[in-house]
Amino acid sequence: MRRIAIAGLVWLSMLALGVAQGVLIVPDVPPPDHRIREWRPFRVKEQTVRVTIQDGIAETTIEQLFVNESSAPQEAEYWFPVPRHAAVQRFTMVVDDKEIEARLLSAEEARRIYENIVRQQRDPALLEFAEHGLLRARIFPLPPNGSRRITLRYAETLRRENGMTHYALPMRTMRHMARPIEQARVQIEVRTSKPLVSLYTPSHPEAWATRETPTRARVEWQGRNLVPERDFLLYFAASTEPYETQLFTYRTSGDGYFLLMFAPSPQQRAERLPKHLVFVFDRTGSMAGEKIKQAKEAFKYCLSNLQAGDKFNLIVFSEQPTKQFETLVPATPENVRRAIQTVEALDARGGTNIRDALLEAFRSLPIERTPALRAVVFLTDGLPTVGETDPNRILHAVREQNHTRAIRLFTFGVGYDVNVHLLDKLCEQHRGASEYVRPEENIEAKVSRFYDRINLPLLTDLRLALEGIDAYDIYPTELPDLFEGDQLVIVGRYRNSGRALVRLEGRASVRQERIQHTVEFPNRADAMDFLPRLWAVRKVGYLLDQWRLHRNDEVRAEIVRLAQEYGIVTQFTSFLIEEDMVMARESALLGRALSVPDGFADAPVSGRAAVDQSEAARRLQRSGEGGFGGAPSAPATASQASESLRFAYASPHLVERAAQRIRHIGERTFYLKNQQWIDSRYKPDEKLPQVQIAPYSDAYFALIQRQPKLRQYLSLGEEVILRLEKVVVQITPSGKTQLSEEEWKMLQ
DSSP, X not given: OOOBOHHHHHTGGGSOOXXXXXXXXXXXXXXXXXTOOOOOOEEEEEEEEEEXXXXXEEEEEEEEXXXXXXXXXXXXXXXXXXXXXXXXXXXXXXXXXXXXXXXXXXXXXXHHHHHHHHHHHOOGGGGGGGGXXXXXXXXXXXXXXXXXXXXXEEEEEOEEETTEEEEEEXXXXXXXXXXXXXXXXXXXXXXXXXXXXXXXXXXXXXXXXXXXXXXXXXXXXXXXXXOOOSOEEEXXXXXXXXXXXXXXXXXXXXXXXXXXXXXXXXXXXXXXXXXXEEEEEEOOGGGTTHHHHHHHXXXXXXXXXXXXXXXXXXXXXXXXXXXSSSSOEEOOHHHHXXXXXXXXXXXXXXXXXXXXXXXXXXXXXXXXXXXXXXXXXXEEOSOOOSSOOOHHHHHHHHHHHTTTOOSEEEEEEESSOSBHHHHXXXXXXXXXXXXXXXXXXXXXXXXXXXXXXXXXXXXXXXXXXXXXXXXXXXXXXXXXXXXXXXXXXXXXXXXXXXXEEXXXXXXXXXXXXXXXXXXXXXXXXXXXXXXXXHHHHHHHHHHHHHHHHHOOHHHHHHHHHHHHHHTOOOTTOGGGGSTTOOOOOHHHHHHHHTTOOSSOSSOOSBSHHHHXXXXXXXXXXXXXXXXXXXXXXXXXXXXXOSXXXXXXXXXXXXXXXXXXXXXXXXXXXXXXXXXEEEETTOOGGGOOOEEEEOTTSXXXXXXXXXXXXXXXXXTTOSOEEEEOSSOEEXXXXXXXXXXXXXXXXXXX
């Protein structure tokens, strides 16, 4: 094997690592033209991953376009770390339409190669690869300022965990590269023999999943100029049962984390609940122009897509509300046609009387014995200006009208002039959800997308019971209704372990539905390391909403504590990524948080900042939902390099800073301060014993051999502070090269 050049390995952290970790490495040969003084690294201009899954077999095709930016031809070796735990069946490799031979090394052989290079060239980035096998191939010279397209195909047998099939696409080690990938895509087609019940992408909640048939679905994800932090994880389950229940757990020490997923079979369509809806349309003067045109199309779409058995009414309002029909009417073609004609004839005029419009809407929805989803769909673009204008009195009046909370309220705020605080509290009181249409967004597209999601209700008034397990901190705190294409994702903590009965009850079309399964909450489970942060993100989202709507300093303090421990950048914790970041006690953190000068420390009731805060909190609460029926998101930008951080904060500048200074590895979070990566669990005032180890020393590699899981943390760099259960490990150039028996005992 040719020795790898030092120059090539110095570049390793700058080389183009593909979405699935393909790397080009320069061999130890002199440049063909010695007059060339400046060498540039390879970069990835484009890469696409296409995956076809049939039940438990996956075939992955990775296509990468490497660009040689130097003015001389360069030879290289292509390295591809084989997916961990994958039972690989075959590999084929094509370079510019020519199939070439590649050598597949075992994980043990690969580990020796990786660690030997780490020892010699002092680059810990390769430690991350050492948990994988290795595919190596010699690549023909890349022409000056030219490119090579490399296509790699491999098939593997997938694992099953907790009744779900698991597919993993390696992406995590890309965080070491200096230059982001210009354009990346992942496209996955899932085919199953039985109906596909649930599909879950916990690592990339912004991925778009669509069900094409009961046994086939498509998952898509794309990004631009980004450096993903996590492997792409996909879980799916196929079953003939009406509802499926899956449990994921994570527990290494202390209390555990869990995720419960309930998903309906696509065969449930025949048992959907009817809808009783009242549409409330704001036709006030501020809706003039393009706004009212788009809003008309949105409501026409909703009306046209009512189902047989549904009932509805239409209320148009400005200073006073006007009903289309005296009572709810069946969604017959004639009634729908009359309502659409009314919408088409509307013009924009008058002031905004929100109180009277909502009271009329709720009065138009009598509570009947027939099971149905009863809801008000409310669209407005302004603040209350006519009649009752005090938000608290409006809230009180509407709450009195719907005191049983049997009727849901879904609101759409158009533009930035709406009272966000009022609309969000209305939805909180009436078990609904708020959406906001920004000036640059299309009203019709946003309303119709939302309506498609709630068009086919299956279960309402859901209640969860966990018997035999001491569970707490469960989110969402109030379960939403379950619609076709949805899946209910519940996260929480648990103290004891053992068997437990999980029961979910809800109102269906013809009966009270009860879903129950006996599951195991283990004492130890370390595979699902994404769960701690997912739980923390959802809890922070809930707390941010509570603080924004109700203002409480204790809630703010808990937001700061959780955000620091789990690396979640919020309006209160931007200080976590500043140069003078303080890793200190909660009181010090809170004091620092209160002085954040970004303008987000307040809770405005209207305007762009209010919309930003509302949407940020809602995205956090929905983080990790995945499932079908979502909408494709826009490609990520460089400032959105960390997909999990992107959901936490609205400022692109701070998210970009966070992507540079925060790393999420497994269940842990690290912060960069003075060129040192610091474990968020490390607290200087704990006075735990410390063991200092020199990087690349005998002690360093002995620690990796004894505790292989630490390899992923040490790959951060040459200076790392890591808190273990009984001791703090500090990797530093001034550390020891050999450890005593007593020190090894502390590290056990």
